[in-house]
Amino acid sequence: MTTVECILPRTILGEGPHWDHTEQALYFVDIKASEVHRYTPATKKETVVKIEGGPVSIVIPVQGQKNKYVITIGRDIAIMTWDGVSSSPSHVERVATVDEVDGKRENRLNDGKADPTGRLWAGTLGAEHGPVDFTPHNGSLFSLSKDRKVTSHVTGVTCSNGLAWSLDNKIMYYIDSLTLKVEAFDFNAEKGQAINRRTAFDFKANGVKGFPDGMTIDTQGNLWVACFDGSQVINVDPRTGKLLKTISIPSPKVTSVVFGGKNLDELYVTSASVDLNKEELAATPSAGCTFRILGTGAKGFPGQSVVL
Template sequence: MPEVRLLVDANNHLGEGPLWDVKEERLYWIDSTAAEIYSCRADGSEVKRFFVPRHIGSMALREQGGAVVALANGLHLYDFDAQTVQFIADPESDDPETRFNDGKVDRRGRFVAGTMSYDFDRYDADRGQRSTRSGGLYLLDIDGTLTRLDSGISCSNGPCWSLDNRTLYFTDTYSREMYVYDYDIETGAAGNRRLFASARDMASTFDGATVDEEGYVWSALVFGARISTRST
């Protein structure tokens, strides 16, 4: 059985988005609603904390230093030393009830991140339904171009890719469904969305996800404190 152990007792409000930095050999993660970024060594030592100006949904490390951060008010570049942000884009600036949530980079360095609604009162956890689906899924290319890949999403989570780069997995948490898209790694285009897995008959629902070296999709189940896996 895999070993599960406490790495850092961080007392986060909403800890999410673990990200390993190969060069620094440090683990990064975020405290979403506290607007903080953390990092530590592999053994949990040397914990560092950084601050961002708004709620943070996800981040991606940059090769030349710093990060791209998905904040409540859009996408920004982040300087860890100065703890400052540089605005890139906010595709939903006209809707104050949405914010960016989960995101990851593909193997060409593009950042794929989606949005969600702040209006939690409209979510019925038992039925997995929302009355609004105003969020979207976006791709930030390496040249700074921002493209909307999909819309009509309630809570974006778990973007990850198959080993051959031809499939994008993505979760709409409040709909209790995980989807797959055909993905073009050369252009970043995604289409032909279809259902991959459903949690409608479960007490929990899909949240963050990743694909392991054997091609299995792993998902952290929110409201259930479980991790599930499925073959592609």
């Protein structure tokens, strides 16, 4: 039996969940509040750190470096030093900036993830004009190598979002939300190359409500995709393009998902309350909450840290 429970209170724009299997802790961000959150299920303790300088969209530990995390601040990629307890970081070092050209300075970084080699991938979205309204085709998908060099891989992106890699690491799955598709690329992990773009799952063709947002992959090679403005998480087979399962979430703006827990069989789900009016917030008290889903019948993988 599948159960959905709210485990953490409302955020404005909860996003980017990362499960640290060694710590048995969930990290995620509130983009609009410029916050990084850390939650330990065993103790039910949550700590929050405020980041100055702009919206924060990802938090990923740096491999082998205690209290070091890769975060984004606006268009900047940075390394944050944080003890996991304090309300402000002890140090933030900006290491790269993307979209440094006229016409793209109002962009910001959005979703990101480390690939199987520890290389960071993160993309931008166009200037925000309203709910799911961005300057079209103005963003890109980038990678950051160990020597801190930024490479652009996909251009013409409107809202860069979820990332995942196939079990054999030969396919990268990617979401540009406004296309209403999960797409696939042939992936070369050693070279950090993604080519041969194609559709893996089509929201319209399958009658799925909402926009594809963040996603994760399970040990069977199936994807779990958050549906923004869809009040649900869907489970799809990207090899066949088939919808396998739908799980309703009591929050309209579901943003991302990650497997966690001791057995990596608990699905943690972030959501948002952004752009909801007073009446909508009153009608959906769980909007913006972070959820835990039990009984999906699936398991995931430990979160991949960034190698820098």
